[in-house]
Amino acid sequence: MDSDNSLVVYGAKRVIITITAVVCALLQIVDMTIVNIALPDMQGSMGASLSEITWVITAYAISNVIVMPMTSWLSQQFGRRNYFSASIILFTICSWLCGNASGITELIVFRFLQGIGGGALLVTAQTIITESYPIEKRATAQTIYVLGVIVGPTLGPPLGGYIVDNFSWPFIFYINIPIGIIATILTLQFVKSPHYAEKRKTRDVDWLGIALLIISVGFLQFILEKGQEEDWFNSALITSSAVISFFAFYFFIWREIVYPYPIVNLRVLRNKELSIGSILSFVLGFGLYGSTFIIPLYTQTIMGWTAFQAGMLMIPSTVFTAIMMPFVGKLMERGFPFGIMISTGMVIFFIYSVMAYKVLTPDTGSDAFFWILVIRGIGLGLLSIPVTTLALSTLKGVQIGEGAAISGMLRQLGGSFGVAIISTYITRDIAKYRNDLASHLAAGSTYTQNRIHMLTHGFQAKGMTPEVARNSALKLLDQLLTGQATIRSYMDVFFWIGMMFLICVPFVLVLVRNSKTKVDISQMLTE
Structure with a gap:
């Protein structure tokens, strides 16, 4: 490959490339958190169960982590500019499809595909920014990139909350469309591709490495997303997923070390x-x-x-x-x-x-x-x-x-x-503390009875019947606990x-x- 100095740009062109890359990285990160806010609205409009609707997050996360380590190889195969612009296009189209999904299955599939496009944006954006700056300015380049990485998780919840409160949940996806179109045009116009060595022939492609990567990382991300919901290793599903992920990782590492054209260069x-x-x-x-x-x-x-x-x-x-x-x-x-x-x-x-x-x-x-x-x-x-x-x-x-x-x-x-x-720690810690606190509030203790009595009188003063007031007092005490x-x-x-x-x-x-x-x-x- 040519010296990476050949990719360095200056002036307005570098500003445009930097803004384009940072915005694309932001799109990817914001989409990881913005959806969380809209889950209850999605669940209601689609009639989905809680476990079904959480797959909207899980599918995106799994495809993200699968694609990330392959981005360098894919850039070499198709050219960085082509791959980056194709990823933006895929992300943008799937954003529109997610907003128009008529059922939960469609939405999960489109979110998985959106994650394939989004997974490339974060890593490739970092590479583009790094190579657009001369070596002595790379600290500045990383400063600009990290700003987007840090802002993204913070920007998602308030933006998602505002959109859901004032519009409807499909608009959390629709806002990606104009940004994606502009980013695609700017990428095709200004981003340069390095001159890589000759692309690998089909017979040289590390198909086994790709399969092992998808299995190992995909199952690992599934375990992390669903472990608490399934009670971790008390679940046969989580246990079998962990075994599959472990052995797939083991053989993936072995494959990438010995194969001459690895999908992920661990060297x-x-x-x-x-x-x-x-x-x-x-x-x-x-x-x-x-x-x-x-x-x-x-x-x-x-x-x-x-x-x-x-x-x-x-x-x-x-x-x-x-x-x-x-x-x-x-x-x-x-x-x-x-x-x-x-x-x-x-x-x-x-x-x-x-x-x-x-x-x-x-x-x-x-x-x-x-x-x-x-x-x-x-x-x-x-x-x-x-x-x-x-x-x-x-x-x-x-x-x-x-x-x-x-x-x-x-x-x-x-x-x-x-x-x-x-998540796991909080769930189990709450149960432990609740039992500890409850042990100090024995039903027959004077303190507990006085507390219930005070709360009951307070509710009766608001017009409740004695029975309803006592039940309300017990419920409030339970909530406080x-x-x-x-x-x-x-x-x-x-x-x-x-x-x-x-x-x-x-x-x-x-x-x-x-x-x-x-x-x-x-x-x-x-x-």
């Missing part, structure tokens, strides 16, 4: 920076998607907020992450050690988690969250840009796309693991997320202590 993981950056991407995905998941859940289930209000609460975090990005980008360009920035970001994220742990009560207002979320935004700014840049900092040419595909998949899987583990148990489980989640980041700090300081942007750049320029 690129010999690069130290990519290996470390990919592991940290997994951790970052766990913390980012996990904390983004838990705060709206708390505000909606405990505080009774709307999805739009819950989403808007996250805006301070996003704003301060954006404010940090130019500052962090300049530090990296001047050679400030990656390890110091990443470990500092992890410590700040730990502080944010402890503060969130301490502030949660049934009456906590939005004002109490403001500075906590500002700290979260600062921590993410110091974390996300160095991690993303580190992964690709010493790669060249075709390796950039291969590395972006692997680190992108691991960030996505980190988010899936985070949400799955947190569940609410307290839920809050304590949320507190535990914040504490353990914080501890996860704190435990990672010494490993980061040891493993990333020699990584500096200027050193990496000088090495690349002299090769």
Whole structure:
């Protein structure tokens, strides 16, 4: 392949390419979260069960994770510009089909196909942005890309809430159409394809590797999405899926190592920076998607907020992450050690988690969250840009796309693991705390009887009959018990997320202590 400098562009053309790539990455990420808000409306209009409607999310997530590691190979086979534009077109057409679906089966199928297009957008967008900038400006390029990655999960819930409240659920898909059309035109006009080596002949294509990848990653994502619903390994379905996924992964790794034309080039993981950056991407995905998941859940289930209000609460975090990005980008360009920035970001994220742990009560207002979320935004700014840049900092040419595909998949899987583990933990933690609290409220205790008596009199004062008032009092007491148990489980989640980041700090300081942007750049320029 030609030197990757041949792909560098300047001026207005680079601005257009950057905006196009970031918008496409945003489309993919926003579509992962925006649908969550509309699920009740979809379920009602289609007459679907809860388990059926959740497949709208699961199908998209599975196809996303399957396609991500294959994006580099597909770009080489069809040309990056052609593949990227085809992915946008597929994503846009399927958005229209999802909005017009007349049944739940149609919607699930179209969401799966939409995910195939969307899975390519995130990784390919990162590769396009990286290669459009000269080597000494790659920290800036990653800063711009990461802004889209961070904004996406925050933008989805309020945008989805606004659309559902003011229009109808199909419009969460329809808004993708004009953006997709414009992005396709700009991609065909401005994005360049690298001159790859000769495309593989049909007999050389790693068909077995493709099949093993689809089986292993697809079943793993299915387990993460459906594990809690099916009671994990108490379910024969989940257990058999885990066995299939494990062996498929084992033979996939073996195949990719020995086959001369692998679908995913695992050899690129010999690069130290990519290996470390990919592991940290997994951790970052766990913390980012996990904390983004838990705060709206708390505000909606405990505080009774709307999805739009819950989403808007996250805006301070996003704003301060954006404010940090130019500052962090300049530090990296001047050679400030990656390890110091990443470990500092992890410590700040730990502080944010402890503060969130301490502030949660049934009456906590939005004002109490403001500075906590500002700290979260600062921590993410110091974390996300160095991690993303580190992964690709010493790669060249075709390796950039291969590395972006692997680190992108691991960030996505980190988010899936985070949400799955947190969901399971909350469910079981609530049950444990509820039993503990209930043991202190024995039916015959004086405190319990006085509490029921007070509540009953309060309801009677509102005009209820004695029997209805007592039943209402018991129901309210039960709700208060569940609410307290839920809050304590949320507190535990914040504490353990914080501890996860704190435990990672010494490993980061040891493993990333020699990584500096200027050193990496000088090495690349002299090769």
